Amino acid sequence: MSATIKDIARKVGVAPSTVSRVLSNKSKYYTSETAEKVKAAARELGYKKNQAAVELVKKQSNVIAAVVSSVKTNFAGQIIDGIQSEASKHGYNLIVVYSNSASAEEQRKALLTVIERPVMGILLLSIALSDDNLKMLKESDIPYCFLSMGFDDDRPFVSSDDMEIGYEATKFLIDKGHRKIGLAAIDKYPYTGRLRLAGYSKALNEANIVPDNSWIQSGDYSYTAGESAMKAYGKDTDLTGIVAASDMAAIGALNEARNLGLRVPDDLSIISIDGTEMCQIVQPQLTSVSQDFYKMGVVGVQRIEESVVNKTASKDHQQLIPVHIYERDSTK
Amino acid sequence: MSATIKDIARKVGVAPSTVSRVLSNKSKYYTSETAEKVKAAARELGYKKNQAAVELVKKQSNVIAAVVSSVKTNFAGQIIDGIQSEASKHGYNLIVVYSNSASAEEQRKALLTVIERPVMGILLLSIALSDDNLKMLKESDIPYCFLSMGFDDDRPFVSSDDMEIGYEATKFLIDKGHRKIGLAAIDKYPYTGRLRLAGYSKALNEANIVPDNSWIQSGDYSYTAGESAMKAYGKDTDLTGIVAASDMAAIGALNEARNLGLRVPDDLSIISIDGTEMCQIVQPQLTSVSQDFYKMGVVGVQRIEESVVNKTASKDHQQLIPVHIYERDSTK
DNA sequence: GCAAGTTAAGCAAACGTTTGCGCAATTAGA
DNA sequence: TCTAATTGCGCAAACGTTTGCTTAACTTGC
CATH class of the missing domain: 3.40.50.2300 (Response regulator)
Incomplete structure (x- = not known):
């Protein structure tokens, strides 16, 4: 078994309490001379504090x-x-x-x-x-x-601020001139998704755009959810921009868009939510609303x-x- | 403070030792009747075991x-x-x-x-x-x-088996007809890199291929290491295949190859080491030597x-x- | 030279469990 | 009915620390 505070005490010829005070860096109740001896002994015996004992008391x-x-x-x-x-x-x-x-x-x-x-x-x-x-x-x-x-x-x-995320992402595309903007792979009911959806709607509303039901493709933020959303939009979609619920969803959508023969960003703009390093390793690199994780x-x-x-x-x-x-x- | 075993003991009218035996599912030394009472009391008091005490003893x-x-x-x-x-x-x-x-x-x-x-x-x-x-x-x-x-x-x-990894990756390309094969972003000196390099060399050797020094670009397995390696090979490289040290390195090389105007796999084949899901989200999807992590x-x-x-x-x-x-x- | 103050160090209790042992009560064996 | 075995349960020690209190020794001031 590993050495304890008592072993050190015995070896140095001092009380366990003193050893404890030295080893836990209490500022008083011992001379620097004793401290040295205690520390030396601790090192020599390979002493490891037993945190269970410490936490108990x-x-x-x-x-x-x-x-x-x-x-x-x-x-x-x-x-x-x-x-x-x-x-x-x-x-x-x-x-x-x-x-x-x-x-x-x-x-x-x-x-x-x-x-x-x-x-x-x-x-x-x-x-x-x-x-x-x-x-x-x-x-x-x-x-x-x-x-x-x-x-x-x-x-x-x-x-x-998930409301802001939804709002800013959508606004960004609107400011670029897009009018038909999808929201992909978002989970509509939990708090986060609800708020992002609200932000998305608010931005569209401010620009007097009335979204079609088909613009919103719900999902679970995953790669495949992004893929499915893009499949649902289809090759001949009249959307020109998409807000993807996460980086993975954006990549799913991006790859599926390519499969459908759509060029990003020429035929379709995609903005992603999260902004992890994933955005920078795919081609084209993804524009993102980046969270400061x-x-x-x-x-x-x-x-x-x-x-x-x-x-x-x-x-x-x-x-x-x-x-x-x-x-x-x-x-x- | 949270309830202890003694509180339960007092409440039920039994010794702490009995409570302990019930709660840690010892099979003997108490009746099922006592057990029930103890468990009920524990639930009622919101009892949480103190692991520090348990681990101490x-x-x-x-x-x-x-x-x-x-x-x-x-x-x-x-x-x-x-x-x-x-x-x-x-x-x-x-x-x-x-x-x-x-x-x-x-x-x-x-x-x-x-x-x-x-x-x-x-x-x-x-x-x-x-x-x-x-x-x-x-x-x-x-x-x-x-x-x-x-x-x-x-x-x-x-x-x-890092030797096998280097060997199989290289052999795979050789079997596809490649003769000039690079090894990118590998750290040559630590055990892992050394072995992979040895496997690479062995495969080339068996096919009577003598590698040029420039074929091996060392690095730290990172995305940028992959990028740098590809830059070093250059647009006019005579390599037709590359073994990348990791998925990230492979993606770095892949993107840089595209920047240089090289098409993968038409102008250049890349095989990656690791096989994480990254391989499947980039375009083209990466052939890999996959480890069973x-x-x-x-x-x-x-x-x-x-x-x-x-x-x-x-x-x-x-x-x-x-x-x-x-x-x-x-x-x- | 003595009281008061200061300092180093020891003593012992406490933290919440587990578990070996002992005791009493019950059951079994004859 | 008496002894032996079994069972349920309690007692108390132990785990390795920390820390309040006490004591002894030394320093200081007068």
Whole structure:
């Protein structure tokens, strides 16, 4: 078994409490001479702190947990990068657990893994939590915050302004002179999709454009959803522009457009939502409404930190991160 | 504070030890009647096990830790999926920590996060560990296994056969009639790159082809490395086929080839190494030597399990996972 | 030279579990 | 009916830390 604080104490000829104080960098109660001896002994014995013991007595740790819906979403990486960087800056450690969004039982297990130990906060990355699991999370009294996902109730979250996303994307195409604009692969009913749809409608409305029902092709943000939407529009569509619900959906639509013999952007402009690096590796590169995922991670950590300090969620606990449009080669 | 086992004991009028036995599903030492009462009380009080306490006394947990080099690598997701699925099947939980490969200090922190608690095993996903950190890992006495990375010393690992990868990719092009074949964006010195290079050379050698120095463009497997390699080959290259070190490198080369006015596959065939979904979303779709990343994850968990059971690493602790070639549209 | 103040270091309790052991009550065997 | 085996359950120790309190030693001021 690994060496403990007592082994060090015995070796140096000092009390365990003193060793503890040295090793956890308390500023008082020992001489620098003792400190040196203790540290030397610790190194020599290959001492590793037993965090279980520490967390048991301190009832808190410096660990932030992130629960991620799936490995598939290609922006999760950027959010995690942001969390990691901000956490690291404050001396927190990050652990990530994955949970298949579909299964409530899997969600529960993932959540329990982090709730059952005294993590300082929980960040949920685009996870649609079941009611039971949400209840469990709330009851745990651990600060939490949803990332890249909004709600119309009082749950804390950090996300982009989905209404603005829908609005800006559509407006961008309108300003380029397009009048017939599709919305592809969006999931119309959940909060995010509803808001984007509302933004899309608002922009059209302001330009006195009345959308045809067929312009809106719902889907699940995936590559195949983009493909299907494009198939539904068809070769002879009178649309000249498309707002795609995600980068993957945009790529699906782009490839299918090519299959149909439509040239992007000459016959058809496509603007994508998300702005991950995917946009830059396809040809033509995709114009996008880019979300600042990295910043979401950073802000998420700050939210957790606030909750820990204030012992309560702050009032403005629902925060929107601005988006930016990057014009590339898929629109004209 | 959350309810403890003692609160339940008091409420039901029973000893804490009995509660513990009920809640951890011990098969004996209580009546089903007591069990019911205990479970009811636990539910009512919203009881959550304190894993820190459990781990402290048991000195082991059912948590497997994965250390990932970075969020950027697009195959890490597949490996994690495999780990997750196999772990879940055996009732283990998975936590993931990210570590920037570049910084030894970051690595150390990530490693400490998992070593300092009694995880049952550590999986390292394409992490080049510094000597100090490797030493620390070994001394921790926690079973570990490298994934998607091989070594010529005795460290346990699960990876593809990199020699075979280089060989098969090259042979595939040779069998298609190519004689002048480049190797792009590969890092020549580390074990992986060295082996792939050896496989490439072997295949050429068997076909009595003597490679020109300029055929091999080293790099770091990235998109830009693929781009640079293609730039180096140039518009007027006499190469007719290229083996790209990774999917991203292949896409970089593909896009640059288009910029140079070369048509793929008509003027130039490209075969990619990895076979992630990226291959299927670019145009033309990339022929690839596909690694079975999912399986690596699965086998990695099995390795950990063995080590835990046997209390020692098994003899054949370096395992190679077969690869498969998927012919798509970037070769002819 | 002595009281008061300061400092280093030790003692012991506490955190929430698990588990070996012991005891009492019940059941079985003869 | 008496002993032996079995069962349900409680007692208490243990896991490795942290930390409030106490003590001893040393310094300072007068």
